[in-house]
Amino acid sequence: MTTMTKTEDTPAPTGPEAFLSVRDLRVRFSTEDGIVNAVDGLSFDVERGKTLGIVGESGSGKSVTNLTVLGLHNPKTSAVDGSIRLDGQELTDAPEKELEKLRGNKVAMIFQDPLTALSPYYTVGRQIAEPFMKHTGASKKQAKARAIEMLDKVGIPQPALRFNDYPHQFSGGMRQRAMIAMALICNPDLLIADEPTTALDVTVQAQILDLLKDLQQEFGSAIIFITHDLGVIANMADDLLVMYAGRAVERGSVREVLTAPQHPYTWGLLSSMPRLGGDIDEALTPIPGSPPSLLNPPSGCPFHPRCTFTDKVEDSRCSGERPQLAEGRAAACHLTSQQKQTIFIDQIKPRLG
Structure with missing residues (x-):
């Protein structure tokens, strides 16, 4: 991976440096059919305590962008250029050991499908407690107490009992809440939510969105919220980035863009x-x-x-x-x-x- 210097096509940040600053990010994949330009010259900022919404159709580069921020791309099949600065630290050329210290600690991700993100072989409580032990050096007893506290905070009933349950014993909404508990257990400064409500019914979706907003106020985290649903983003985000074919085509505050x-x-x-309120038969x-x-x-x-x-x-x-x-x-x-x-x-x- 290489870090690109600023050029005339790479807009410089204005004002104080953002907590996350991405400049001229390019991600290319090698496939049997050729090179896929998954992200093509993307730049954006995320401020502390604010939520950036990223919207676009499937294949627009939303998820690839944020997996790259976390360093979760495969270096054998992909090439990354540009600059990703998290709290002033350049990540594009950071060694894997440095990225491991950041993941789950300073930056965390809520994945789209918690059923596949959670291991079926370990209890939910153990999976939530593990990053806390890794990043803080806490004992198993301390980590269990912290995990139970987080399960309670995200609204899981009887958290001390559910700590020992496996993912298949949780409903879809409860699994998503468990993923949020895991992501927030180390109080990350940046939370990436990759379509976290896609598989949930409308009632549970509203509960999860309210939960994220409440926890953001409590922890002060910056959030990147990825979705294809503009209705969801209208209630979640401060700023909005619209992506198409790996590029940003529009940005501004949510109010301005919508x-x-x-x-x-x-x-x-x-x-x-x-x-909302339109004719049910309206085309x-x-x-x-x-x-x-x-x-x-x-x-x-x-x-x-x-x-x-x-x-x-x-x-x-x-x-x-x-x-x-x-x-x-x-x-x-x-x-x-x-x-x-x-x-x-x-x-x-x-x-x-």
């Missing part, structure tokens, strides 16, 4: 969602086409083959020139600011109600 989106892909995501507006192959991504703007507004851009810039994402509130699109505003007000906003 109330005044500037990129045609974001318009498509919002238009394809059912409206949704899907995004035409399919996401591009990352083995052979399109030239220019990666979204242009699916975009219905390319005719408003002159000189075929959409297919020939890749738009850049500026710092701060921005969208990587060749449409002018006036065109974006006019299209949104006249065509998109009426769909959203």
Whole structure:
């Protein structure tokens, strides 16, 4: 792995250094069919005590980005370039032993499917207690007491008894709560939640989201919340990053992006969602086409083959020139600011109600 120096295409952070700062991150996988550009020049910041939401379709690079932050990619089949700085420490060239000290301690992850993330051979309590012993040097007795405390904190009834249960004895919602307890047992400064409510029913999903917000207030952790559900992100995040084909296409505060989106892909995501209080028979507006192959991504703007507004851009810039994402509130699109505003007000906003 190599660390890239800042270039004109790698925007520098503005203001105080963020707790997590990612600059020009590129992740490539070698496959039998060729090189997959899973993440292609991604930059973002996460501040202490804040939540960054990352949204996009499957295959947009959301999970790969955050696994790379944790150093969980396979160095034999992948190449990573760019800069990942956690609390001022560069991670892209950090040795594995240093990364092991950070995982589960300074930074932790809640995986999408707790049934596969938890080992079926060990009790839930033992799996929660293990990182606490590893990172703090606590005894088994101390770690058990801490694990029971965390099970209670995340709402598991009779935590002292459930400590000895195996994952298959927990419901889906309880397994997810156990994963959250494991992630938070060492009070991490950064928590990465990779679609943590995907497999849960709506009631349990709401409970888990409320739990994460309450625990964030208690521990002061920064959170990266990965999802494809804009409805969930509206209630969870402070800032929002929209990804497409391994790149960031729009970013800003949640309020800015969801109330005044500037990129045609974001318009498509919002238009394809059912409206709260809308007509039950109301037709949704899907995004035409399919996401591009990352083995052979399109030239220019990666979204242009699916975009219905390319005719408003002159000189075929959409297919020939890749738009850049500026710092701060921005969208990587060749449409002018006036065109974006006019299209949104006249065509998109009426769909959203």
